[in-house]
Amino acid sequence: MTSEERFGVTKDGFVVKGVDRIIADQQERARAMFGDDVDLTSGSALRKVLDAAAVDTHELWRALESQYYGTFISTAQGPSLDLLGRDLGLRRRELRARGPVVLTLADAAPDRDYVLPQGTVMVTVPSPDVPALAFRSTDAVTLTTERSTATVEAEAVARGAAGNIGFGRELRLDPDWARHNLNLGAAVIKSVAGRDFLGGELGEPDAVYRARLLGVPRTVWTQEALLARILDVNGVRDAVVLDPLGGVEATRRAFGTFRFGSRGFSGARQTGSPYFFDIVVAPEPGWPWNRGEASLPGLYGEVLDVVRQWRPVSIFPALLAANQVDVGIRATLVIEAGHDEEAVKGAILDAVRASVDRLRLGHGVLHSDIVLSARTTAGVVDVQNLRLRRFAPAFGQAYYGGATYGGAEELSVGENLDLAPDEIAHFSVDTSMADLRVVVA
Template sequence: MTSEERFGVGEDGFVVKGIDRIIADQQNRARAMFGDDVDLTSGSALRKVLDAAALDTHALWRALESQYYGTFITTAEGPGLDLLGCDLGLRRRELRARGAVFLTIAQEEPGRRYALPQGTVVVTEPAAGKPLLAFRTTGPVILSTEEKTATVEAEAVTRGVDGNIPGGTKMSLDPEWARHNLDLGAAEVTAVAQETFHDGDMCESDAAYRARLLGVPRTVWTQEALLAQVLDVNGVRDAAIFDPLGGVEATRRTYGTFRFGSRAFSQERRTGSPYFFDIVVAAEPGWPWRQGESLVPGVYDEVLDVVRQWRPVSVFPDILAANQVDVGLRATLVVEAGHDEEAVRGAILDAVRASVNRLRLGHGVLHSDIVLGARTAAGVVDVQNVRLRRFAPAFGQTSYGGGTYGGSQELSVGENLDLAPDEIARFSVDTSMADLQVVVT
């Protein structure tokens, strides 16, 4: 071994001594102890003993390496990562149980189509000694007289093994959720678990858990610390905090009426005087906003409970619902002959949905991202005349940066769809805003 070779903890991390180096060192010590003429050929008894000991020594070095890297969040795995999470007060979350639900409609009106959107809440039937479990569909469903049944994936609202219900479990629409979000009239929708739900007994992966641990703020009362708690609430897709002391607060009625000549522009807040800030929350599709709109806890109430535990005295939040902007597009697809046009169109819509629904509050939809996603679909030669569309959001309680209200809008070719800080983009595969013309070469 040269003087430059170092094993163990060093400046570049932990360097493991390889099996070849261990065997060479053992043979050198054997020659020093028994003489240079000692038999170390592959068939000798001493060589076999040294090789067996080398394997154990190498396993010890690997264990030391694992223990060293297990002390860092970026490299720890399994139980070691769990221990680091305990130090930060953040445990590994259980997954939500998932499975297929078979929906059936009865007493429907002839000629009418009943749309059950993504996030439709179905609940198990009450039974003695068993809790009522709620599940949310992960995709839209259309029912009618011609199509009285449909199968859709659903996931449990509550994480954990309780959501692993057996196949054949009878369910129904959450009556409160249906009353606030649907207009079924005399129609009745029943559901049954088509298969045993799974994954409720599993925990999130090391990668997902590590990302949450790396995002844990090391401070008590900052925007980052509060935002981390809000984002961990069930049903929250994204959130943003607008602090008046960090910028101009345009939602207050005092804004624009300040008399600059009569008093100081800014002064320190007195201890005990009320102080307000805004939390804009974007909920996942179908998740109720207020308590009482469903058997599922409302996002507003859950966020409010979290903020109450974290806010200082006399600091009060205004929890506001984000404005959802439905995104669409119009484009011409040039497709190679022999490819299924509907399959190509469906693949592009799925890619656009995944791209748009990953965006956060205030993040606009880039024209280049849509074009790039469409060109990756199999069989697509070119994508031409791509125009983004938007449905204007419903008028909300807040507008940071000028949300657009009114009718729908179609942008020019190459123009990005910009969003205000309190707006969030959403794309649905079955949206009427998607118009894809296919040209076969």
């Protein structure tokens, strides 16, 4: 047997023997047993028996291949991946139930827009037997007296089948969240499930679960181990550990203002005294940072409980919420004749939001990525004079580090939007930050 004819476990992985090779081997053994003149034509009885056996043998080879690759995280699937995850102490997570919610505005003031931002928290009406369930909107929506009804997609805060509420289930704005984030006045917003919520009973896909398993640290008391636990907290979009070894922290306001010629840089450090480091956490839109801002648990307390279990002895973190930077765009779109202008603009905004939402803390928005997202949209011929915009964060989205209110910056054509280590980009489809002019080719 030559190296090209090796099957099973090889240095290149598991090689499955094909049906044609199995049939050829069976016919060779049949001739050795019954003689070279045995009838192996397609119509003979012996040939039909050998062909049927070859199919079963090939299925056995495929099962052996699946069993072999099921022992590695990078190639395992389904139940095999679940078993490997249990060995690492990380089980497959359930998904969050999703569905539409119909919002209705009542007792509204005339000539006023009521904006419900992305992440608006709604809760079900509790009963003695069923506790209240929390849901968050995935998009922003604006209600007025002329447009008093709108439908928005929402997802359950907690994972699992409990979030699969039925059609017509009544919800309401979370009172604590609305008090800290909205100013409705005398207006009342009612909400009801537009159809059955689905997906809570499903597990996360293999690709997502595999990525989590591959990122599990194999050691303790490391920056990676601590960060992995923080990222697994419900409501955390992203996080970063800054200054884990006691170096200079560039995100502090005092950085760059120290007068080196006037006083000593620091006093002598006492033996056994702890040093400190920072953990910057970016919450998901609408998620409360402090306890009492919503019925949801505050991220500060949730992350702090995790850090207490995983921090090294005598080393204490300072938990800081990331500053959210609202990103906008201005460009001229050249589209093909016959395409709906509003549909093309909506598809581009959705693509841009997906691109920006994938960015992590401190990662700037690249001009080329936005151009690529726009040009790959169906019907778009060209994108001209695209400029990125940086808007000052809204109240409640800046926590420390010198955020500026009331002002915006428009960059030059081709210029990237750089972010500080404690900033994270955010783009909303339902916003006036996007100025897109359409020209038909």
